Amino acid sequence: MFEEERKRSIVQFVERHTRASVQELSQDLGVSESTVRRDLKELEEARLLKRTHGGAVSLQSVNFEAAFPDKADRFLEEKQRIARKAVEMIQEGDAILLDGGTTTLQIARALKTFSNLKVITNSMIALNELKDCRNIEVSITGGMLRPDTLAFVGPMTERSLEMVRVDKAFLGTNGLDMHEGITTPNMLEAATKRKMIAVAKQAILLADHSKIGQVSFCKVADLQEIDHCILDTGAPEGFIRGLEGLDLDYTLV
Amino acid sequence: MFEEERKRSIVQFVERHTRASVQELSQDLGVSESTVRRDLKELEEARLLKRTHGGAVSLQSVNFEAAFPDKADRFLEEKQRIARKAVEMIQEGDAILLDGGTTTLQIARALKTFSNLKVITNSMIALNELKDCRNIEVSITGGMLRPDTLAFVGPMTERSLEMVRVDKAFLGTNGLDMHEGITTPNMLEAATKRKMIAVAKQAILLADHSKIGQVSFCKVADLQEIDHCILDTGAPEGFIRGLEGLDLDYTLV
């Protein structure tokens, strides 16, 4: 690739993503960081972008961030611990499925360190988080957008899921009960989660302790259908004993 | 081969491939690298291409999407006029399909006034624009994310599109030529566009005048397959006459 082409690519990348890090560009273009810095310097002089520490940003920053206020997120600490554990279970080269929700979002954030990964998600927020990672092949399920969760659901989602098989599916939930199993308030979302469990070799459920004992409108699946559970240490004793009674694999973090 | 012929070949080669290395040209034309360099120097002086270390690149390379950062702004006026016209064609209650690209993005921005609309798109940017409109039912096609255009393409996209039938599909393009038809630089994207044309009762092509006469790598469709064209008034006379010759419906704005 010629210098000229490379510079165009950089500008293009910055325009499309509104930002780019030196590392990212270096890896992406297969040149050293020195070269990227030199290019950025010249491109800034040509007023084609604006440099910042660590990279560059577009001049006409059309920042489209999926506003998801972290502060409003209750039990963030627990969710991050759960997500970290979940990431440990992922191996280089895996194909994984990410459900919507704030817990799985924490996983998406932690995936950037992988260099070879296929990720499929129905969450617009997870997607937004992953869209800049060139080393991750990001796919999305089709479907109707649920504006309140910013996840895609519906028949198109299910049909899309039928096309794939993944190594691990990471699922969130609204309710988790020993007798009623996994439940969510929305019919379509429940169907989507069911399909996710079906297409994954391993279905991994993530839930902070606030979900335990809750029962919501729509049943997704029984606990037995799940291959592994990641819970935080706030989970009630009785529930843990119940899991052991079901012989269900679980991790506490 | 005469010098003149050779120079023309070089320009042609560069135009076609958007780039060429000195080595490549030397071997291809059976002349020494010195000669190629001499030619390139003169061709650059004649402003027929741009030299770079190791070779040369095309001045207005179609295959480099958004080669210049201000491309998004470049024909913004025209694009907005085109989009306004497109929106006029939409009726309350319609199901519409929005392709990726900056022109269709302008449509998305203008859709917020409708109160009953189904929109399907494969563009993450259009999606982002529409996600807050509660009165519009927004769906997305599944598929792999193309990081540089932020559009979804691939088999999952096509499969998703097979599930729907829409009243109108609004398509952008990179190249629009009387003989070569509609062309784009990416194979997968071309396939997606083709499918879009197939599932729409009415396929409407949007193109500002900079696209006319351009031919890109992958053919999407012939002009005859389109039901309506919206162009800006900068479109060349000859092209317009050509459209009339094909009996193709068009609007100039």
Next chain:
DNA sequence: TCATTTATGCTCATTTATGATTGTAACAGC
């Protein structure tokens, strides 16, 4: 036919692009 011009190829000194290294500056977490 022979002298002259022109195009081309070859050689080599020079320039350019690039990556690595290193000391310094900026940032982030505590």
Next chain:
DNA sequence: GCTGTTACAATCATAAATGAGCATAAATGA
């Protein structure tokens, strides 16, 4: 505010690309 980490600019080394000069061969014209 302190400290460790990360990013930075400056510098150097190297390999590739370049252009100038010269040699050769073909084309041109007297």
